Amino acid sequence: MKSDISTKFNICIVEDDPWYGQLLQYQLSLNPDYTVKLYSLGKEFFEAVQEKPDVITIDFSLPDISGDKLLKKILRHFPGVPVIVISAQSKIATAVELLKLGATDYLVKDEYTKELLWNAIQKIRETSALKQQVQHLERQLQDKYSFNKLLKGNSPAVLRTFDLMERAAQTPVNVSINGETGTGKELVAKAIHMNSERQKGPFVALNMAAIPGELVESELFGHEKGAFTGAISRKIGKFEEANNGTLFLDEIGELHPNVQSKLLRVLQERELQRVGGSEKIKLNVRLVTATHKNLAEETKKGSFREDLYYRIIGLPIVLPPLRDRQMDIILLGKHFLDEFCKAYQKPSMSIAPTAHEKLISYDYPGNVRELKTIIELAAVLSNSREIQPEDILFPPAAKNNGLLAEEKTLREYTCTIIRHHLDKYENNVPLVAKKLDIGRSTIYKMIQDGEF
């Protein structure tokens, strides 16, 4: 980014000694980037200056107003403006008092003042350029993380998700996200964090299914040295790492019951003790959880604590599978294609209408993540700047939704297929019976027998 250091920098000098004032004005004007104006009285300065200058230097003993009063008045009129006080007095107490009131610097009038002033202004200028850069980067970051920049989609389901994310970002409430693998749960969690007031704090993600059972507690809450065999030093857990930020716990449904109780305690008490430790550590963490499971069902089955479920459910966001929001497929496909071309500095590409049809015909068990992979592969395979149907390859194993990957009895296969349809059609038994061309009673009987 171009630094603002090259733009004109407006300096005002308030000094009643004309000779000394002109000397400072001349000295500072040697820098072609500076515009320097001289005023002999406080009153004159306030009458002439409407816009906030970049720096003001004031003489401590002006005929019309005392240095401390002028400083206060300037800071009221132009909050945040750097003010350098120049004084014949070298009394430390005066300097301290003025610095306390908000002066940026205090210089004693002597043979070195010119040089000291030059350096002080240079420093202020660099600091203000840095501040502007930081603000610019913060705005860029904010923009980068705005919801519709991060998440692509036009379907009513995605628009509803944006609305919920907005609400979640504005409050400290816990958020629970439900969706199949690759639907964008982590992306949603991150976008909420980046748009919340915790954005400057850490975003820490942990997948519960990816950690061996015996290490979960230590990963979450940390441990003290010697807490168990292998604990050779103290370890900070993810909760502590996420303090003042957001902790995203993916696959929360996989949490072992013992850890569920400890998690509940930590959430209730907002403090934790590391494994093997006694110190209580205060927490200020927003929790975002995600699962592909139906947690309400899991509580009924007894595999997930009901009290914990109510603690973490907070604001629930459901991300539907990609096959249920077909209108997003092409939009997302084009988005990933553009991203791919940009990343590999290739000329932009498009997707042929016949390839659109092929893309829409597939059911994406891996959801958005899978679409992204398919598009990237198509871009690599394509011989032109337009993706053709033959460039689009669907993974063979995924075609049958993994159903045949496991060895099952015919009864078990039947059960899996019916369960899948019941989930898809919200337990509408007559509809599922019609779709599968079987009798309703078959389904009711299986439900009655507890087969699901």
Ligand SMILES: Nc1ncnc2c1ncn2[C@@H]1O[C@H](COP(=O)(O)OP(=O)(O)OP(=O)(O)O)[C@@H](O)[C@H]1O
């Ligand atoms: N709406 C979307 N717009 C743009 N990219 C998306 C969208 N949804 C998902 N993605 C992308 O798809 C990939 C998978 O998303 P993410 O990791 O958030 O899914 P997930 O639901 O957390 O998956 P899992 O449950 O397997 O961890 C990421 O590369 C993400 O950037």
